[in-house]
Amino acid sequence: MSIRDNTNRRLKEVLDIMAAGSWLDEKPNGGEVxxxxxxxxxxxxxxxxxxxxxxxRGHKNLTKATADLVKAGWITKGRAGWGITDNGLRATIAFNTVDKLADALSNGTLIPAGTPLPEQPTEAAAKKPAAKKASAKAAPAKSAAKKKAEVADVVLGEQPASVALAGDFGEAVGAENWARATRVSR
Structure with missing residues (x-):
């Protein structure tokens, strides 16, 4: 699958995650979604x-792609969290496959008139996601970060604010070459 195909698959998951959470009257943090x-x-x-x-790269692509859900009027993003609109809920029914969703977003396809809202799950089913969420609220983010590090074979830690490189390649990038004699001691 291409990167774009995978991004579309994740975009469908974002909409489905938001729809499932809508019955709990919670606005999840965008990072969690x-x-x-x-x-x-x-x-x-x-x-x-x-x-x-x-x-x-995949996270950056997905973050950018969620703007299409906002433009379509299907989700809202704010400091208090992300929310799904009634049209977003209808979109989960009207565009129930990845291909249909991707096509609708790229072509600006409107949700067909008369598309109903999804039915609210039974009380027991609505509580299941809440229990899962309460038991490991930060777990999805930590789990995803751990998987990313494992896939890339990189241990992610604190990132420096800046990096300095010494060498004679400055000229190639439009700067002066580093010279040992002009090094500043601290």
Whole structure:
């Protein structure tokens, strides 16, 4: 599968995760939603490649793709968390496969008139996700981060604010070459 195909699969998961949480009247943190989607559809080796900001390529692609869900009016993003709209809930029914969802987003397809809202799950089923969430609220993010590190064979830790390199390649990037004699001691 291509990176775009995997991003579309994760985007469908984001919408499904948001829909399942809607019955609990909770607005999940966007990071939790993205981590859960990445845990359900793990990053490939190429998607696990860290970009210059230390963020995996797959995570960056998914984050950018969620803007399409906002533009379609299916989810909202805010400081208090992410929410799914009634049209977002209807989209889970109208565009119930990855291909249908991706096609609808890329073509701006409207949800067909008369598409009903999904039925609320039974009380027992609605409580199951809450119990799972309460028992390991931060677990999806930690689990996804651990999987990313394992896939990339990289241990993620604190990232430095800046990096200095010494060598004679400065000229190639439009800067002066490093000279040992001008090194500043601290």
């Amino acid at each position: 993205l981590a859960e989607a990445a845990a359900r559809i793990p990053f490939t080796k190429e998607e696990s490649e860290l970009l210059s900001g230390g963020i995996p």
